[in-house]
Amino acid sequence: MAEVVIYGKPACPHTQKALNAYPEAEFRDVLASSQFLEESLHFSGGQRRIPVILKNGEPSIGFNGGS
Known part of the structure; x- marks a missing residue:
């Protein structure tokens, strides 16, 4: 399994999409x-x-074209 770390802001929709994709x-x-x-x-x-x-x-940087 890949080790994944996500830097972001809790209220950012692109961060939330990334977190959903990488639970x-x-x-x-x-x-x-x-x-x-x-x-x-x-x-x-x-x-x-x-x-x-x-x-x-x-x-x-970004997720699915968003940042």
């Missing part, structure tokens, strides 16, 4: 933790777009 994912709220925000920006190359999805350590 096993670890969710990291970028609003609740400055560490998670910094990690998200690192993986996104500084882009302030969510969700940032790490699947087996490989980042992708």
